[in-house]
Amino acid sequence: MKYWTLISAALNRKRWRTVLTIGSLTIAFMLFGMLRSVAVAFTAEVDFEGDDRLIVMSKLSFTDPLPLSYRERIRAVEGVSHVAHREWFGGTYIDRENFFPKWPVPPEDWFEVYDGFRISEQEKRDFINTRTGMVAGKALADKFNWKVGDKIPIIGDIWPKEDMTNLWEFDLVGIFEVNESDPVYGGDEQVFINHDYFEETRAWGKGTVGNYIVKVKNKSDNEKIP
Known part of the structure; x- marks a missing residue:
């Protein structure tokens, strides 16, 4: 419980920074997923x-x-x-x-x-x-x-x-x-x-x-x- 209180306090201390950090991570994962799909389409085809x-x-x-x-x-x-x-x-x-x-x-x-x-x-x-x-x-x-x-x-x-x-x-x-x-x-x-x-x-x-x-x-x- 003590650790969660500390984490919550840190996240709420600078909310905009927290929002931007989460947003950046979300976009990064989305881009990774899109590029991974393209990579599979090109590289997996070699086997076929x-x-x-x-x-x-x-x-x-x-x-x-x-x-x-x-x-x-x-x-x-x-x-x-x-x-x-x-x-x-x-x-x-x-x-x-x-x-x-x-x-x-x-x-x-x-x-x-x-x-x-x-x-x-x-x-x-x-x-x-x-x-x-x-x-x-x-x-x-x-x-x-x-x-x-x-x-x-x-x-x-x-x-x-x-x-x-x-x-x-x-x-x-x-x-x-x-x-x-x-x-x-x-x-x-x-x-x-x-x-x-x-x-x-x-x-x-x-x-x-x-x-x-x-x-x-x-x-x-x-x-x-x-």
Whole structure:
């Protein structure tokens, strides 16, 4: 009882300092939780990449971006078959409890690198040709009762638009499934967004990507590719 009296007196002596200290700790834990989620999304995926795909990311930190100009340099490396890139979009669909990965990706290359995704040729073309296009995994589409042709609103929390608003709206142009023989992190509970629209519309970070995914011609050459 004596110790609690002393603790209570100390806390009440400078209440604003106590409030600020508690607030700082709360924010720190919230930020840790958010960054931990992103870290898991990037690092845990390595186990699901398959033996014919490599991930290229900054040697400094998984949060440090890479130049978009690296794409052609990587594509020119001997042994590389296809190259795609992605960025962590974050954002909220209606409610923060509705968490799922959202990735801006190049539609032309994405399903070449990840050939374990099953999607119709027509939907691939629509993804390529629709500036605001989005494709969603079947499990996610079923969960939210999404249908091709729906407009999907996402509130951006990392990437504001050039006009500094944060409401992004995407057109759902396709629904994909995942081959059980080629599991991919996130499976069919994630969405992919047309990177061109994201790139030209975001307020900052233009000309950069989160990381690259490289599909190799021969998996036996993985160690030889620099």
